[in-house]
Amino acid sequence: MSADAILSVEHASKRFGGLLAVDDASLVARRGRITGLIGPNGAGKTTLFAMISGFIVPTAGRIMFEGADVGGLPPHRRAVAGIARTFQIVQPFAGLSVRDNIAVGAHLRRSARAEALAKADEVAALVGLGDMLHRPASDLTVSGRKRLELARALATDPKLLLLDEVLAGLNPSEVRDVVPVIHAIRDAGVTIVMVEHVMQAVMSLCEDIYVLAQGRIIAAGAPREVTRDPKVVEAYLGHGAAARIAAREEAARG
Amino acid sequence: MSPLRAYGPILLLGAALASMPFFAASNTLLNAMVLALVIALAAQGWNILGGYGGQFSFGHAAFFGMGAYGTALLQTRFGVNAYAAFAAAVALGSAAGLAIGYLSFRSGLRGSYFALVTLAFAEVFRILANAWPFTGGAAGVLIKLDVRAETFQFASRAVYFWIALGLVVAVMLINRSVERSRFGAWLVAIRENEDAAKALGVDTFSVKLKAITLSAAITAISGAFYAQYFLFLDANIAFGPWISVEALLAPIIGGLGTVFGPVIGALGLHFVAEITRAVAGRVPGIDLALYGTLLVVMVAFARDGIIGLLTKARARLFGSRA
Ligand SMILES: Nc1ncnc2c1ncn2[C@@H]1O[C@H](COP(=O)(O)OP(=O)(O)O)[C@@H](O)[C@H]1O
Numbered sequence: 400m401s402a403d404a405i406l407s408v409e410h411a412s413k414r415f416g417g418l419l420a421v422d423d424a425s426l427v428a429r430r431g432r433i434t435g436l437i438g439p440n441g442a443g444k445t446t447l448f449a450m451i452s453g454f455i456v457p458t459a460g461r462i463m464f465e466g467a468d469v470g471g472l473p474p475h476r477r478a479v480a481g482i483a484r485t486f487q488i489v490q491p492f493a494g495l496s497v498r499d500n501i502a503v504g505a506h507l508r509r510s511a512r513a514e515a516l517a518k519a520d521e522v523a524a525l526v527g528l529g530d531m532l533h534r535p536a537s538d539l540t541v542s543g544r545k546r547l548e549l550a551r552a553l554a555t556d557p558k559l560l561l562l563d564e565v566l567a568g569l570n571p572s573e574v575r576d577v578v579p580v581i582h583a584i585r586d587a588g589v590t591i592v593m594v595e596h597v598m599q600a601v602m603s604l605c606e607d608i609y610v611l612a613q614g615r616i617i618a619a620g621a622p623r624e625v626t627r628d629p630k631v632v633e634a635y636l637g638h639g640a641a642a643r644i645a646a647r648e649e650a651a652r653g
Numbered sequence: 654m655s656p657l658r659a660y661g662p663i664l665l666l667g668a669a670l671a672s673m674p675f676f677a678a679s680n681t682l683l684n685a686m687v688l689a690l691v692i693a694l695a696a697q698g699w700n701i702l703g704g705y706g707g708q709f710s711f712g713h714a715a716f717f718g719m720g721a722y723g724t725a726l727l728q729t730r731f732g733v734n735a736y737a738a739f740a741a742a743v744a745l746g747s748a749a750g751l752a753i754g755y756l757s758f759r760s761g762l763r764g765s766y767f768a769l770v771t772l773a774f775a776e777v778f779r780i781l782a783n784a785w786p787f788t789g790g791a792a793g794v795l796i797k798l799d800v801r802a803e804t805f806q807f808a809s810r811a812v813y814f815w816i817a818l819g820l821v822v823a824v825m826l827i828n829r830s831v832e833r834s835r836f837g838a839w840l841v842a843i844r845e846n847e848d849a850a851k852a853l854g855v856d857t858f859s860v861k862l863k864a865i866t867l868s869a870a871i872t873a874i875s876g877a878f879y880a881q882y883f884l885f886l887d888a889n890i891a892f893g894p895w896i897s898v899e900a901l902l903a904p905i906i907g908g909l910g911t912v913f914g915p916v917i918g919a920l921g922l923h924f925v926a927e928i929t930r931a932v933a934g935r936v937p938g939i940d941l942a943l944y945g946t947l948l949v950v951m952v953a954f955a956r957d958g959i960i961g962l963l964t965k966a967r968a969r970l971f972g973s974r975a
Pocket residue numbers: 415418420438439440441442443444445446447
């Protein structure tokens with residue numbers, strides 16, 4: 400494990416009955432950076448996040464966080480250690496106000512109610528929910544709910560933030576609003592691993608990218624390299640796609 | 654919310670109710686009020702776990718019965734002082750809550766499974782208490798009549814009324830402080846979404862254990878007070894389904910997960926029950942039929958109970974406070 404790795408997943412696998420959802424996957428998230436995890440639907444990205452955050456126990460492999468094996472810890476202990484996650488399928492506390500939702504996260508490191516509420520207000524303003532504080536979470540739009548997921552996780556003062564498709568379902572102008580927020584979180588020293596389909600955002604945010612397909616890591620590296628990798632193109636567009644594209648480019652040039 | 658706004662209305666309601674014996678001192682009325690306050694206490698206990706925590710118990714009779722039998726048996730069998738017996742019985746009730754909570758939450762029981770397990774515990778306790786000679790078997794337990802302040806027995810019903818009211822008000826204050834604490838925030842988070850709570854670092858098992866222990870203690874206070882007031886109990890009273898039903902019905906009707914809900918629900922239920930009795934006479938089972946109807950009406954038209962209706966009405970009258 401390299402010295403600046405805050406998280407390293409080592410040969411993790413997860414089997415659901417006959418399906419190997421994650422197959423011997425290894426990845427490293429470097430401290431203070433944004434790492435992207437991309438791949439087609441059903442590739443195993445959410446399952447991998449669930450293993451890192453403790454919601455799913457790996458069939459095999461290790462999860463190392465800050466040099467310690469956290470594989471045996473339940474989810475709440477991993478949150479205490481500094482791992483926060485958002486849910487791809489948003490999980491708001493629907494009956495509570497936006498402020499109370501975020502305060503639950505803030506309470507992790509603040510026992511006093513007033514301090515937790517103050518932290519909630521601060522985080523809400525950061526993610527652009529400042530004027531929704533007293534509305535019930537169930538009133539929020541898709542974009543609002545995604546922001547709430549982000550805000551609650553952020554309120555726990557994480558060291559590592561796992562973002563599972565927080566930009567999905569947002570329109571382009573909403574994406575443009577949220578991208579700087581993610582940048583700001585990183586600049587504040589939080590390491591981020593994000594699963595994302597919005598490629599423009601992935602390219603502008605991520606410094607390292609891993610590509611997962613059918614449970615396996617098929618490519619890793621800087622964004623430019625990875626997107627040109629024929630294996631990656633094929634994983635997304637189907638067998639033979641890379642060759643067809645190359646031929647078409649050849650023809651266009653020729 | 655400022656402390657004044659948080660605690661003021663509770664003290665105000667307490668003071669208003671406390672003046673009642675000065676205006677209406679008939680024994681029948683005081684008796685009805687004491688019983689309603691006993692139910693309110695049991696319901697306040699249930700509301701901690703069910704209302705705030707979303708863990709619906711069908712068996713709070715288990716804790717009510719521990720409080721009642723504990724108080725009665727410690728006095729009659731071991732000659733323990735009534736007040737000490739009361740305190741020990743409450744400790745016994747909360748220990749029962751801790752044990753039942755440990756067994757069911759550790760195995761991840763939720764929803765109807767948890768409800769059924771609590772019901773099963775209460776029924777087992779009822780059957781055991783009904784059979785075991787130590788608990789007086791089917792004949793029950795009689796606490797010796799000995800009207801002295803030292804034995805926690807009073808000639809005046811008004812005194813019992815004030816004590817019951819004091820307990821109910823104290824528990825309302827505790828509820829409010831729970832609402833304003835981290836423990837309360839975590840408990841409500843578990844009710845709303847347990848996985849999301851875990852992801853935010855909430856140790857859901859330990860929070861639920863604390864909640865059921867506190868919940869059981871409060872319901873045990875209700876049982877202990879009941880025994881001390883009536884000086885008689887048997888298995889069907891102490892561990893019977895009637896108290897489990899009333900303890901959950903009052904908060905549902907009054908307003909789940911609110912400070913005033915269980916109290917208003919209990920008082921309201923008893924008011925309606927008394928009126929029906931006055932109008933319809935003592936038809937067997939009329940209470941249950943009535944409760945069933947009320948429950949259906951509330952669930953269909955007022956999910957947030959009486960408190961929810963009041964909040965909505967206020968918002969309509971004075972404009973939404975958001
Ligand atoms: N709890 C589960 N039980 C059974 N199969 C699951 C479960 N969770 C995910 N899967 C399956 O595992 C595969 C990977 O799913 P997922 O991790 O959600 O993919 P992604 O997030 O990359 O779209 C899918 O085929 C999915 O159907």
